[in-house]
Amino acid sequence: MRSELAKAVDLLQRNSPEAVEEAIGLLQNTVYSFSMKVCGHPEDAEDTMQEVLFRSLKHLAKIQDPQALSVWLYTVTRNRCWRMRRKPAGGAGSHVSLDDLMPDDTELAKLLEDVAVSPEGSAVQAEQEALLQQAVLRIPVALRLVLVLHDMEELTTEEVAQVLGLQPGTVRVRLHRARLAVRKEMSVQIRHLGAAQSRKANRSERTKSKRAARKKRPAECRDLFAQLSEYLDGRVEPATCEEMERHIEGCPACVAFLRDMRVAIDRCRSLQASCDPAVSKQLRGVLTREYVRLITAPVQKKA
Numbered sequence: 001m002r003s004e005l006a007k008a009v010d011l012l013q014r015n016s017p018e019a020v021e022e023a024i025g026l027l028q029n030t031v032y033s034f035s036m037k038v039c040g041h042p043e044d045a046e047d048t049m050q051e052v053l054f055r056s057l058k059h060l061a062k063i064q065d066p067q068a069l070s071v072w073l074y075t076v077t078r079n080r081c082w083r084m085r086r087k088p089a090g091g092a093g094s095h096v097s098l099d100d101l102m103p104d105d106t107e108l109a110k111l112l113e114d115v116a117v118s119p120e121g122s123a124v125q126a127e128q129e130a131l132l133q134q135a136v137l138r139i140p141v142a143l144r145l146v147l148v149l150h151d152m153e154e155l156t157t158e159e160v161a162q163v164l165g166l167q168p169g170t171v172r173v174r175l176h177r178a179r180l181a182v183r184k185e186m187s188v189q190i191r192h193l194g195a196a197q198s199r200k201a202n203r204s205e206r207t208k209s210k211r212a213a214r215k216k217r218p219a220e221c222r223d224l225f226a227q228l229s230e231y232l233d234g235r236v237e238p239a240t241c242e243e244m245e246r247h248i249e250g251c252p253a254c255v256a257f258l259r260d261m262r263v264a265i266d267r268c269r270s271l272q273a274s275c276d277p278a279v280s281k282q283l284r285g286v287l288t289r290e291y292v293r294l295i296t297a298p299v300q301k302k303a
Contacts, residue, residue, distance in 0.1 A: 002030060002154050005073070006066040013064065015295060021288040027053060027060075027073070028280055028287075030153075034074060035081045036273035037148045040137045046275060048081045050283055057291045067159065074149060074163045096140060101180035102225055103257060107187065111256035132267050135185035139178060146171055147178035151268040176229035183264035220247055224254055228261055 004026040011023035031052050035045035056076065063069045103111065136144060149160045150171070157175075161168045224244055230236045231244055248254050 001067060001070045001156070001159065004030060005070050009064060009066045009069055012060055017288060017292055020291050021284060024053065024287045024291065025280070025284050027056075028275065028284060030073065031077050032275040032280075033273045034077055034148065034153055037133070037136060037152055037271065038078070038144060039081050040133065042276070044081070045273075046279055048077060049275065052077050052080050053283075053287055054290070057287065058294055060291065061295055070155065071159055071162045074153065074155065078145065078163060096143065096177050096181060098177070098180075098222075098226055101177060101184055102222065103184075103187075108253040108257065110191070111260055112252060128267065129271060131186060131189045132182075132271055133273075135182050135189060136268070136271075138185050139181040143174050143178035143181055146174040147182065147268065150175050151179070151265060152271055154269075172230065172235070176226075179229055179261065179265055179268075180225070182268060183261055186264055186267070187260070221251065221254055221257075224248065224251075225257070228258065232258075232262065232265065 008023040008026040011019040011026075014020075028049055032045050032049045035048040036042065039045060039048075052073075056073070059072075060069075063072065136147065139147070145164060146160055149155045149163060150157065155163065157168050157171050160166070160171045160175075164171070166174075224231075224247055227236060227240070227244065231241065236244065248258060
């Protein structure tokens with residue numbers, strides 16, 4: 001859960017206009033950021049932010065538990081964003097074959113070449129963020145939601161399960177495939193950064209890569225890749241962890257792939273999406289006045 005939400009709950013309980021305005025600013029950032037990462041369109045994210053927060057004002061004073069606020073706010077935002085979304089590039093499905101997400105021998109060889117230098121090292125920060133945003137929008141919607149909520153918005157597995165109405169085990173499976181999918185999309189885009197290649201050529205390369213992966217993936221490496229997120233998140237049993245680490249120590253390709261996965265996850269966690277300051281400020285002022293009116297109205301009526 002974002003620390004901003006805990007702070008927002010504390011500020012709202014103070015009931016002063018200044019504290020309320022700061023709290024609403026934190027909620028604005030949360031709603032806009034989530035909407036942008038999932039839908040990718042500033043206009044849709046702004047509209048979602050405006051409607052969600054206006055509809056939420058009368059409920060905010062009643063919520064004193066930051067976790068309850070987090071689950072409720074993301075659920076409402078997800079539903080609203082979904083109604084407004086444009087056709088997603090990644091499709092709506094959640095089934096992605098693990099083999100399709102595995103690196104083939106060509107990609108692993110390239111990762112080994114890059115072991116001393118990050119594959120993103122040739123791109124400037126702005127380009128990296130743009131590439132990551134596009135990579136996230138290209139993966140299937142069901143996977144994208146889990147990735148954004150867990151790795152970007154900092155919800156726990158259990159909280160993501162509540163927001164999406166899934167079992168925690170399903171969340172973990174989708175999270176792993178989402179991480180693999182984003183890593184693969186980023187790898188493809190970075191390799192072709194600055195190259196004038198058509199979409200058809202890129203699709204052809206991905207298809208060849210998938211075929212190679214099915215034919216050439218060693219069983220030991222495949223078993224490792226299948227549990228990689230559980231390993232990185234510290235969820236595997238000690239005996240399994242030791243077995244995985246023994247394999248990693250003797251497999252340079254797995255070391256390189258593990259490093260690349262960590263880079264992809266870290267980039268997801270650091271991705272920022274900020275609303276236009278002028279739009280945010282104007283809306284924040286309106287929301288603050290309306291919230292103060294709502295919480296003072298019952299007092300005025302009694303008097």
